[in-house]
Structures are given as C-alpha cells and as structure tokens.
Amino acid sequence: MDVHDFDFDLPEHLIAQTPLLDRTASRLLVMDRQNGEVSHRHFRDLVDEMEAGDLLVLNDTKVLPARLIGTKEDTGATIEVLLLKEIGEDRWETLVKPAKRVKVGTVVTFGDGRLQAKCTAIGEQGGREFTFMYDGIFYELLDQLGQMPLPPYITESLEDQSRYQTVFAKERGSAAAPTAGLHFTDEILDELRDKGVKVAFITLHVGLGTFRPVSVDSIEDHTMHAEYYVMTEETAALVRETKATGGRVIAVGTTSTRTLETIASENDGNVVAASGWTSIFIFPGYEFKAIDGLVTNFHLPKSTLLMLLSAFAGREPILAAYEEAVKEQYRFFSFGDAMFIRPAKRKERD
Numbered sequence: 001m002d003v004h005d006f007d008f009d010l011p012e013h014l015i016a017q018t019p020l021l022d023r024t025a026s027r028l029l030v031m032d033r034q035n036g037e038v039s040h041r042h043f044r045d046l047v048d049e050m051e052a053g054d055l056l057v058l059n060d061t062k063v064l065p066a067r068l069i070g071t072k073e074d075t076g077a078t079i080e081v082l083l084l085k086e087i088g089e090d091r092w093e094t095l096v097k098p099a100k101r102v103k104v105g106t107v108v109t110f111g112d113g114r115l116q117a118k119c120t121a122i123g124e125q126g127g128r129e130f131t132f133m134y135d136g137i138f139y140e141l142l143d144q145l146g147q148m149p150l151p152p153y154i155t156e157s158l159e160d161q162s163r164y165q166t167v168f169a170k171e172r173g174s175a176a177a178p179t180a181g182l183h184f185t186d187e188i189l190d191e192l193r194d195k196g197v198k199v200a201f202i203t204l205h206v207g208l209g210t211f212r213p214v215s216v217d218s219i220e221d222h223t224m225h226a227e228y229y230v231m232t233e234e235t236a237a238l239v240r241e242t243k244a245t246g247g248r249v250i251a252v253g254t255t256s257t258r259t260l261e262t263i264a265s266e267n268d269g270n271v272v273a274a275s276g277w278t279s280i281f282i283f284p285g286y287e288f289k290a291i292d293g294l295v296t297n298f299h300l301p302k303s304t305l306l307m308l309l310s311a312f313a314g315r316e317p318i319l320a321a322y323e324e325a326v327k328e329q330y331r332f333f334s335f336g337d338a339m340f341i342r343p344a345k346r347k348e349r350d
Contacts, residue, residue, distance in 0.1 A: 001284065003214050003222075006310065007301045008322050016331035017156040019163045023185050027337040029325055033293070034344055036317030038324055043183045043338055046295065051346055052196025053247035055238055057291075059178040059255045060201040062169035064139075065146030065161070070110040070117070077101055079108045081117065081130065082149050083142075084175045085207050085228075090132045091120070099126035111145045139172070149175055151334055153300075164334075173205035173228070179297045179334045180253035198242065200235040204228070204255040204278070214302055219283050224304065226277040229259045233273035236263075239290065240271060248292040248343050254305045257291055257312075258282065264289035283307040284315055292343040298325060298332040313341050 020026060026043045041049075050056070066083035079102060082095040096102045106119040114134065121129035134141055148164045158164060166181040168189075189199055207227045214222050239260070242249055251257040262278040263271050269289045281304060294312060299305040310318045321339070330337045 001219050003217060003219050003302050005315065006219075006303070006306050006319075008319055008326070010301060010326060010332060014326065014329065014332050014336075015153055016333060016335035016337075017154055018158070019182070019335040023167075023183055024188055026183050027330055029321060029328075029330060029337065029339045031313065031317070031321045031339060031341050033313050033341050036314065036320065038321050040328060044188065046338075046340060047188065047191050047195060049340060049342060050192060050195065050197045050250070051248065053198075053242070053245060053346070055198045055200060055242040055247055055249050056192060056252060056295075057200050057202055057235065057239070057249065057256045057260060058166070058168060058181050058184070058252040059204050059259070060166070060168050060170040061174040061178060061203050061205050061255070062172045063148060063165055063174045063177050063206075064172060065142055065148055066175050067147040067149040068110050068115075068117075068142075068145060069147070070108040070115075072101060073107040073109055073116075075101075081108060081128075082175065083146075085205075086173075087129065090138065092117075092130050092132065093123070094128050094130055095126050096128045097126065099128065102128055111141070115141050115145060151176065153333060154335070168201065170201075171203045171205075171230070173203075174207070176206040177334065178204070178206060178253045178255045180295050180338065182335070183295075183338050184252070198238055198247075200238045202232075202235055202256055202259045203230040204259045206255055214304060219307060222281065222304070224279040224281045226279040227255075227258075228276070229262065229278055230275040231259060231263055231271070231273055236271050236273045246346055248346070249290060250293040250295060250343075251291045252295045254294075254296060254299075254308050257294060257308065260290035261286075261288060281307075282311050284311045286311045288312060294341045296339050296341070297334065298322065298330060298336055298339060300333065309341070 024043045028041045028043045030039045068081045080097045085093040108117045116133040117130040205228045262280045
C-alpha cells in the first residue's frame with residue numbers, strides 16, 4: 001500500500017497554534033464506524049455519546065520538559081537537544097539540531113554548566129546518544145532548564161506549559177503529549193463516571209516514532225520505533241469485564257489503542273497485565289482485537305496515525321471525514337479539535 005494513499009490537502013491556517021482556554025470547548029466530529037456518517041458536535045457532547053457500561057481507556061503518561069537549549073563547549077554554538085528515551089543510567093537517546101555540529105565526544109552545557117551532556121554515539125536523522133553529568137537530581141534540573149517539546153508545526157510559544165499535559169498525567173517519561181487526552185477535565189471525567197462509564201488508565205511513553213515521518217513509498221516497509229508501555233491488572237480486569245458484559249471499550253488516542261492492541265495481539269485476543277516495548281504498526285488489513293471505539297485528534301497527512309484510523313474505520317471513510325473537517329474549518333493536530341469514531345450502540349449489537 002502506497003503512503004500517498006493517505007495524503008490530503010490541509011490549509012495551513014487550520015493548524016491549531018494554541019490551545020483553547022477551555023479544554024472541553026473543542027469541536028467534536030462524530031463518525032459512525034459502521035457507515036461512515038459524520039455529525040458535528042462539541043467535545044462536551046462526548047458524555048451523551050457514551051453508554052453506561054462503557055470503558056474509557058486513557059494514557060496517563062507525563063510529558064518531560066525534554067527540550068534543552070545549550071551551548072557547544074568548545075565553540076559556544078547553540079545546540080538544541082530533545083530527550084526521547086532513557087537508555088541507561090544518565091544515558092539518553094535524543095534528537096539534536098543542528099546535528100552536523102555534534103560529533104562523538106562533543107560536550108554540550110546547559111544552565112551555565114549546571115547540566116552537561118557528552119555525545120557517545122550517532123544515530124539516524126539527527127539522532128544522538130548523550131551521557132549527562134550533573135550534581136543533584138536530574139529531573140529537578142530538567143524541570144528548571146527544560147521546555148515542553150512542542151511539535152515543529154507549532155510555531156507560537158506556549159505561555160502555560162501545563163496545557164501540553166493532560167490533567168491526569170502521572171507517569172513521567174514522554175517526549176510528546178498523548179494529545180487526544182488534552183480535551184478532558186476532571187469535571188467531564190466525573191460526569192462520565194456518574195453516567196456509569198468506567199474510566200481506566202494505561203501508560204505508553206510517546207517517543208521517537210512521533211517525530212519520524214514515513215520516509216518509504218510502501219507503508220509495509222516502514223518500521224516503528226519501540227515505545228514503553230504498562231498495563232496494570234486493574235485496567236486489564238476492567239477491559240475483560242467490559243467485554244464480558246457487552247460494554248464498549250473506547251480508547252482515548254492512538255497511544256492507548258496501540259497499547260491495548262499490542263497486548264491483545266500477543267495474548268490471543270485477551271487483555272492481561274503486561275509491560276514492555278511495543279513497535280506495533282497498525283495499518284489497513286489489521287484486525288482489531290481490543291477496542292470498539294476511538295477518541296482522537298486530527299492527524300498529519302501520510303502519518304502512521306492516519307493509517308491506524310484508516311485500519312479502524314476504512315481509508316475512504318476516514319479521508320472523507322477529514323475532507324469534511326477541512327470544509328467545516330476544524331482545527332487540526334495537537335491543540336486542535338477532536339474526532340470520535342463511534343461504535344454501534346449496545347442495543348444495535350444485541
């Protein structure tokens with residue numbers, strides 16, 4: 001399957017540069033998974049779309065202030081380092097700009113020398129491995145010196161750094177936010193619980209794959225980078241119970257989807273407590289084993305995320321829904337509006 005099969009035209013002015021003041025004020029495009037029909041609502045209407053007995057699964061990863069601006073020790077040149085994945089004690093996989101200035105042995109300093117990093121290996125497409133040197137506690141220094149790693153298509157500064165963090169963020173380790181979760185507030189989660197919807201959490205630390213474009217023509221040749229996940233027994237039991245009682249499992253975001261589907265794929269369709277690394281790549285032809293519905297944002301053209309949605313609801317229906325979203329001036333990407341791919345209601349499935 002060709003990567004260009006997942007392209008669409010997106011006017012630049014529809015790329016959301018800043019979050020709305022109210023997290024729940026985004027628009028919500030509701031797409032019926034069965035017939036592709038779409039309707040236009042607001043995010044708070046998600047409560048009406050859910051049924052008692054449904055299970056909402058959210059990713060509770062916490063974004064690190066992983067963007068560090070430093071200086072090259074020998075020349076004073078400005079170097080930007082984006083932390084992606086901890087690979088050992090004080091050792092990190094990173095992206096660097098400008099990469100050509102950073103060789104093995106290069107030392108970069110941050111915060112007047114309070115934090116230093118030495119390049120120990122060179123990877124692909126600007127990737128570098130660094131060993132960090134410091135006095136004190138690394139994450140405290142990172143909180144003081146780092147910035148939120150906003151995607152490159154966001155060119156405006158973010159005044160409130162917490163807006164690139166979900167309200168339920170807990171487990172530190174992501175290089176990017178699970179953006180579908182940014183729409184939720186404690187209030188709307190309480191409204192869902194009051195309606196009888198169960199709410200559960202998984203963890204997937206968003207890493208290198210988020211920043212890598214699909215650089216091959218045939219999507220079958222694309223390789224996803226591994227990301228670390230954790231599924232507790234409490235959440236696994238809720239998934240099994242929901243399935244057994246005829247409820248619907250609704251994943252919030254592609255990260256929650258990939259975690260649930262990884263575990264189900266490795267356990268004959270069952271969801272069990274597990275942790276590990278996943279490099280699952282979901283594209284059309286994949287048979288879903290865990291989720292019934294999906295809350296998501298609008299994604300980049302030719303991205304692996306758009307391919308996942310196409311696997312879930314069909315390429316042509318998804319592209320038609322995206323065309324409708326463009327026509328109706330929806331806001332796209334991380335700080336944009338949301339989409340709910342709605343499964344059949346319980347009575348329709350019985």
